[in-house]
Amino acid sequence: MATTGLSTPRIQGLACPTPVTDDDRVQLGHGSGGKMSARLLRDRFLPRFGNRYLDELGDGARIPTEGAETVISTDTFVVSPLEFPGGNIGHLAVHGTVNDLAMMGAAPRFLSAGFVLEEGLPFEVLDRILDAMTACAAACGVEIVTGDTKVVERGKADGLFVNTTGVGFLEGDFRPSPRLVRPGDVVLVSGPLGRHGMAIMAAREGLAFEADVTSDTASLWPCVEELRTRVGASVRCLRDATRGGLASALNEIAGASSVGIELSGDMPVPAAVEAACEMLGLDPLYVANEGVLVAFVAADAEGPALEALRTQVVGASAVRVGRVVDDHPGMVVLRTGFGGTRVVDMLPGDQLPRIC
């Protein structure tokens, strides 16, 4: 190997030159399954993620379930740019899957992580992403127990794609589901809307706003755990309002539960997000979040549920935004401050900035 000490004379002569393995970026060889792959794992992944399950380096991980009903969820993360105000793709990869488990009512426990690395990705970027995953996993109480890396040619991936699959455990009879949603239930939102989407857009388009907008990427499990403890079965359904924002999450549930949802005019949108949306002609109800949950809760548990959410940092500004109604099943309708109504429909695709 070319990393032998400086005292050893380098004799190349007619021999094939040894591949250069010390570099500052990902090369195709790192996906070869050979020594470079092993080094990548040894130098960058294992020191960070290492735990008793991963360190066995098996083809998979044997994990204890302790007899609990188990939830599994998977999500793949692609974002451009990889790093943005408030986080990077590593934060999303852990929080995203942790939150999906949490929305099922499961305490997140284990993660797998599969990486597609693009040739040329600087190691310093990869390191920052892995650091973020390590820190987030520790904070969420999950362990990354198995994983995979592949390398593709330059131009075949956007720096890095990552898939995480999570395993979590249910406790008692806490099983939130769209099937449980009933007219009369209240709709709570855990925090301010639209931060992640606008942070990404600002970073992507090089837009400078008066006040910095940072991604809200965060674990929602502490909020869910608190809800489970304090109001338990009164929690009907949970959903994290990611892609497509609050509007899309609510439409999905209205459709799945065959109920109508009526929103009040006041939505928790931070001033900076509102200003950016005004400028670009976007609707904050459709802008992505990575740390906001929507909770459907029985009306008589509204107070305790809000208190439960507000014990957590991400839920500090939790509010009721609407309620479930008999009317217009499958549709979300917003009652405006002026007494009018507006259908908050699913968008056909991405939200596009308006001309006027």
Next chain:
Amino acid sequence: MKYLSEYRDPELARRLVDRIRETATRRWTLMEVCGGQTHTIVKQGIHEVLGDAVEMIHGPGCPVCVTPLEQIDRALHLAARPDVTFTSFGDMLRVPGSDCDLLQVKARGGDVKVVYSPLDAVEMARRDPTREVVFFAVGFETTAPANAMAVWRARELGVTNFSVLVSHVTVPPAMVAILEDPDNRVRGFLAAGHVCTVMGWEEYEPLADRYEVPIVVTGFEPLDILEGIWMAVRQLEEGRHEVENQYVRSVRREGNRPAQDLVGRVFRTVDRGWRGIGTIPGSGFALREEFADFDAEKRFGLEGIRAEESPECRAGDVLKGQLKPYECPAFGGRCTPENPLGAPMVSSEGACAAYYNFGRLQSRAAGA
């Protein structure tokens, strides 16, 4: 938010609604000209709140909606060329042409980019001289100065790989077309505040006079719209027909002279087709001869691309307020937001699309 929340105060809005109701002795039919105003009206449900006092007809002022099918097809043709980077404002990307839209062309490999300013497209062309960068210059008088500036700037910088596909339209000729129609029902207008920020309101004075209609230059926030409606209703009740300015924080009678000057230097007035309405004489801008080098239609020989709009679409009648969208035989069946036949179903704030959503709400509620 400063300068916005003041104009969205529900309490003040309710007072204005009461005032409109008190002033109106009958149900007046008004038209808001601009798509931005329609957006506010639909978003806030103002048409619903005022339904008994005022009927609002959504006017033809949505540039996304009225850009003719032919121009969309030309845009699609250009965007599909391997040597072209096609740049556009975001909401033009989903407007359907004869057989696809710009997003589909992008998915098939076309280089389509959203820009927030036409000057960004000039910069893109300057940075990469190997690409032909085309900007889709659509919109009313509001966007015309920035688009004119882009062409001006490209010439100044000697950027030769930049051109514009122009589909500019102007408001007053469209208002004349509506007013000239023998079946016209519109009794007063909310003129488009931002168009007038550029153009002023002098050109509306002869219209108010000749057709005896009140024209109120109006802003875009809920309180602007309500005050504009109230001012128009008050004129109608008092038998006046003048141009009044509600949007005083932005509009002066003479408008923005330097902007008008630039528009006049770069563009000339031409007849323009409006999607779903047809050709309106003198209702658009095209590049002046001296800027022919920047004209994408000439540069890429697009004149041959022609498109026929659906004869089934009755957008003209809808925009004139003579036909409610749901009275159109194609409405909700052969014509939906996903598969629109004409302008008002294209954009979410088009009259037909607005009714499509609202109608779904009412029919669901009735069936529940």
